[in-house]
Amino acid sequence: MYRDYASYIKEKFGVRVQKIALNPGFGCPNRDGKIGFGGCTYCNNKTFSPFYGQAEKPISQQMDEGIDFFAKKYKAQKYIAYFQSYTNTYADIDTLRGIYQSALTRDDVVGLTVATRPDCVNDATLDLLSEFAKKYYTVLEIGVESCYDETLKMLNRGHTFAQAEDTIKRAHNAGLETCAHLIMYLPNETTEMMFKTADMMSQLPVNILKLHQLQIIKGTKIEQQFYNQPDMFHLPDVEEYAEFAARYALRTRRDMIFERFVSESPRNMLVAPVWNGMKNYEITEKIKKKFIELEKKSQ
Numbered sequence: 001m002y003r004d005y006a007s008y009i010k011e012k013f014g015v016r017v018q019k020i021a022l023n024p025g026f027g028c029p030n031r032d033g034k035i036g037f038g039g040c041t042y043c044n045n046k047t048f049s050p051f052y053g054q055a056e057k058p059i060s061q062q063m064d065e066g067i068d069f070f071a072k073k074y075k076a077q078k079y080i081a082y083f084q085s086y087t088n089t090y091a092d093i094d095t096l097r098g099i100y101q102s103a104l105t106r107d108d109v110v111g112l113t114v115a116t117r118p119d120c121v122n123d124a125t126l127d128l129l130s131e132f133a134k135k136y137y138t139v140l141e142i143g144v145e146s147c148y149d150e151t152l153k154m155l156n157r158g159h160t161f162a163q164a165e166d167t168i169k170r171a172h173n174a175g176l177e178t179c180a181h182l183i184m185y186l187p188n189e190t191t192e193m194m195f196k197t198a199d200m201m202s203q204l205p206v207n208i209l210k211l212h213q214l215q216i217i218k219g220t221k222i223e224q225q226f227y228n229q230p231d232m233f234h235l236p237d238v239e240e241y242a243e244f245a246a247r248y249a250l251r252t253r254r255d256m257i258f259e260r261f262v263s264e265s266p267r268n269m270l271v272a273p274v275w276n277g278m279k280n281y282e283i284t285e286k287i288k289k290k291f292i293e294l295e296k297k298s299q
């Protein structure tokens with residue numbers, strides 16, 4: 001079986017550990033003109049900001065409210081401060097230090113995960129995160145998205161794959177765990193191209209992979225492209241995706257940890273693919289079953 005993140009974390013800490021998604025309100029250089037305007041063609045951050053993780057609230061309040069919410073659902077657990085929305089290294093070093101620190105004041109917080117773009121991680125930021133890594137489980141989550149520059153250009157990402165490779169290596173050398181975020185079934189990417197990214201990730205010092213299917217969200221630029229140039233898109237149904245994801249996992253390095261295979265945007269914001277209301281965990285179960293079946297066949 002592939003290594004899954006929940007079991008990995010449970011082994012590490014001995015209890016269930018919940019990530020609390022935070023938004024420090026740093027914005028994104030691919031929206032404000034520093035790197036680009038308008039953002040990535042598929043981006044709509046509203047799809048992934050929980051009620052407690054709103055930028056106008058101080059980080060300590062976002063943590064407290066997030067923990068209160070999850071503490072009611074599950075007993076005895078620890079938490080990871082997860083800086084998720086937009087670009088969480090996009091501020092000067094003193095601001096970053098203060099913001100990260102303010103998420104780590106409670107005794108039940110054991111880790112820090114910082115999500116960012118590959119082109120927004122300078123050496124000072126890595127030094128700062130290495131300091132936190134001495135005391136907390138610390139992960140840098142890097143938005144690789146695609147390993148193909150032509151795709152990255154079409155998505156208006158504003159960076160290249162070489163920049164992602166460089167950041168992954170530097171973060172690893174700084175002693176951080178690295179997580180690569182990739183989107184599957186992007187326009188014009190064939191199955192073989194996507195499988196090759198499993199090889200590319202396996203050759204890099206990536207510890208954790210987070211994959212999800214491309215989702216066309218209402219009001220994004222890619223929605224227009226989806227209507228205007230439908231031939232560029234192939235959006236799989238659940239069965240096809242489950243088989244693909246299982247094969248992908250089978251092809252990666254054996255110690256790779258899979259944190260996620262699917263994403264579920266609110267139905268009222270989603271144009272396609274619509275998977276009949278299936279929940280993430282149901283799809284992940286399908287992927288696991290498929291993986292076990294394929295693994296047996298390959299032995």
Ligand code: SF4
Pocket residue numbers: 028029030031038039040043044045085086087117143
């Ligand atoms: S996906 Fe990330 S990098 Fe792209 S515009 Fe949205 S916040 Fe910025």
